[in-house]
Amino acid sequence: MQFLIIAMIVVGSVIMVTNIYRYRLFMKEMTDVLSGGSKNNLIWQWVGLFLLIFFLIGYLGIAFLGHPDLLMAGILFGGSVFVAIILTLMFRLIHTTKTRSMNVAELLISVVEARDANLNGHSRYVQNIVICLYRHLPDAMTSDVNFVSLQFAALLHDIGKMGIPESILDKPGRLSNEEWEAIRSHPKIGVQVLASLESFETIREWILYHHERMDGKGYYKMPKDQIPMGARIIAVADTYATITMKRPYHKPRTHEEAMTEIKNVAGTQLDADLVRYLEKIPKEELVACAPETIEMNLGIAVPAVITEDTDEKTV
Template identity: 40%
Template sequence: MEFVINNNISYDIMKCLVASLEAKDIYTGGHSSRVASMIFDLCKKLNLPSYQISIIYIAAQLHDIGKIGIPDYILNKKDSLTKDEWDKIKSHPEIGYSILIRSNKLKNIAKLVLHHHERWDGKGYPHGLKEEEIPLGSRIIAICDTIDAMTSNRPYRDRFTFKECYDEIIRNRGIQFDPFLVDSIGDLWTKWEKYLMENIM
């Protein structure tokens, strides 16, 4: 990547945490790397400063680290989740936050991980933040996370076509996602389609 990781953040810590998650869930590791790659593209297009890009990029790599605390049978379940199982899945941002906040060097990253499932309309979790109450990095992660998730095979469903994914993101502009960020993707859609088709599991 064309930026320097903030000196106060250990890149080695990130790699170790990602490796620990991949040991539990291989899908999640590949997913996080693809999300981070898309996020780098979008952050550059937004002309964010390098230090901010580095924080958001690392948060993207670690956004699902809380799934370490979710039982394997739930993560890999092929049938519909029960309410209790879904509640456990929804706890992963808070679990991730509780892991990362233990390091003073990862506090800014922990905050972005905590809020990456908030929605623009306030109907997300864990805190129901809305619009610009949600940290910018979390809003960026939310879009790229959803794009990769929709275009990936999951235990419980086949992947969406890229056109179906695109239509869903546009449909949720200003509802689930920050409308400015959705509009900012622009010509990156073409690049991401090619990238995901080449790297998806």
């Protein structure tokens, strides 16, 4: 009998410590836009953590000082297992919610991209490059950027194109000033589309500023030090994806050509540090980012049909 009591106390203590560790992971999961991202819940999350620690201290106190009988040991053990089950269910729920939210976003963006045959798969391509680049960045550069939120923002970065006429999106030749103005409005339209979603506050500015430039000549002429890191990362991925995929104004170019062009604009258009990390990514990894719908040029270099400034290519 005594052995059973000790066994339940020891195993229950281990489960409680594990519960506290898993609860901290859960709190981190709750910081992205798909899981709420709201600061309103933050206080309750910390209260929950405090109560779990309090429960563990009380558990150990009773175990070592209270001489628990079988009933008490059973109640403590059952409490630990109950918390473990609740945490498991919460993790499952949160992952299901995230997957469904991402699926809805993919559906939404596929509707936008269906209006332009050349754009098919672009957002997924940018998202994949963002994931790849983020994993190669040091923690110091990404401390303010939630990984899941960034993936979501990358997928939705061009959602504002739903407000641009197809005649402009599909136009193969040079665009008039008015048409460029319409194109340049797509980040703003995107933000308006997402305006009603309170938890999207963080990613709204990444989407709004994904065409800002380090030299301050972007869509909103934003100074370099005010451009959020999330927007900078999306800009680098967007540029690589746009150069290497078929667009109305150019044929797909090779990885090598893209890297040459990107290095030429490092520090002026794109964040030079991010470009340095992009260079370190093996070619195979970046090429593998392209969804099947993207027409790639993996071999001989193909000259651009129209030579414009790089910033005009990444719309």
